[in-house]
Amino acid sequence: MKISLLFVAAAAAALGLALGAPLAVTVGGLIAFGALHNVLELRYVAGRFSFLLTGRFLAVLLGLITAIVLCRLAALVVGDPARYAEILVGYAVLAAACVHALRGARLVLGLLVLLVAALVSLAFSQYHFVVLAHLHNVVPLFFLWEWAGRLRRPGPFRWTQVAWVLVLPALVLAGAFDFALRGLVSSPVVASIAPPGSSALVGTRFLVVFAFLQTMHYFVWVFFLPRYAPEAPRFLLGRRAWLLGLGLAALLAIPFAIDYATGRALYGAFASYHAYLEFPVLLAAVAGGSQPVFRKTASGRQVAAAV
Numbered sequence: 001m002k003i004s005l006l007f008v009a010a011a012a013a014a015l016g017l018a019l020g021a022p023l024a025v026t027v028g029g030l031i032a033f034g035a036l037h038n039v040l041e042l043r044y045v046a047g048r049f050s051f052l053l054t055g056r057f058l059a060v061l062l063g064l065i066t067a068i069v070l071c072r073l074a075a076l077v078v079g080d081p082a083r084y085a086e087i088l089v090g091y092a093v094l095a096a097a098c099v100h101a102l103r104g105a106r107l108v109l110g111l112l113v114l115l116v117a118a119l120v121s122l123a124f125s126q127y128h129f130v131v132l133a134h135l136h137n138v139v140p141l142f143f144l145w146e147w148a149g150r151l152r153r154p155g156p157f158r159w160t161q162v163a164w165v166l167v168l169p170a171l172v173l174a175g176a177f178d179f180a181l182r183g184l185v186s187s188p189v190v191a192s193i194a195p196p197g198s199s200a201l202v203g204t205r206f207l208v209v210f211a212f213l214q215t216m217h218y219f220v221w222v223f224f225l226p227r228y229a230p231e232a233p234r235f236l237l238g239r240r241a242w243l244l245g246l247g248l249a250a251l252l253a254i255p256f257a258i259d260y261a262t263g264r265a266l267y268g269a270f271a272s273y274h275a276y277l278e279f280p281v282l283l284a285a286v287a288g289g290s291q292p293v294f295r296k297t298a299s300g301r302q303v304a305a306a307v
Contacts, residue, residue, distance in 0.1 A: 004160040010219050011164040018211035019180040025211040031256050036245030037221040038274045043241050044225050047234040049281050057100045064093045065276045072269035091118040097280030101287040126196045133193050136275050137213035140220045141165040142282050169209040
């Protein structure tokens, strides 16, 4: 119950900030916590789901995601062709997860669904990247739902996550909080997270949703999971991850300060590893059956046990 109330308080604060200054929260949060949360998320996912990220599957994922990094860097020069290439490689990442986790008719069905989705994404590429930007902020729901399996009564915690991840953003987009907006926002940032052709009001609503979910995203990866799941990481233990994340943040602050658009593009390339790795992990974990959970031995050491 106390943990659920912690999320209620965090969501209330994040929503207040997002409604009051959505652009500042989005830009400032990215510069301050973007690199650090990348490192901490990769550390958690790679440790918690180490039973999935092994051998050839891991090598294939790293190779494909590295190709996405190159696509994002190339987009700075060649534009749309590189973005289309990123879409295709992104679906190849999901296809690799299907091949790893599914068999028989389920595999065929999964690949057919991905083929149709890829064709739709190529036809509506601007919408694809808008959906991708918001979907990344929604994915923590899966990791928090999975984490709640250790609780005696996981229900209240899980539905609290559903409330802030899905219900609150839906209310914002429906206009329920328009009375609290402090003016409409016109910025190139809005264009990357709102559907093409959106009005100023709709664009501002999408910006508020993005600022809110991004802030909660950082809360999950920078505060909650490092504190409440300290047994998950298998590398970059102790202060190493924090030092690495803060060091990368300092380096990325330089291009952000010179030109925000270029800094954001470079950050986006760097962030591809954590952003694209979570999707195949989610798919493979959901489709792959039993998963290890952490338990304590008699000595108090955390180990993995299958359930």
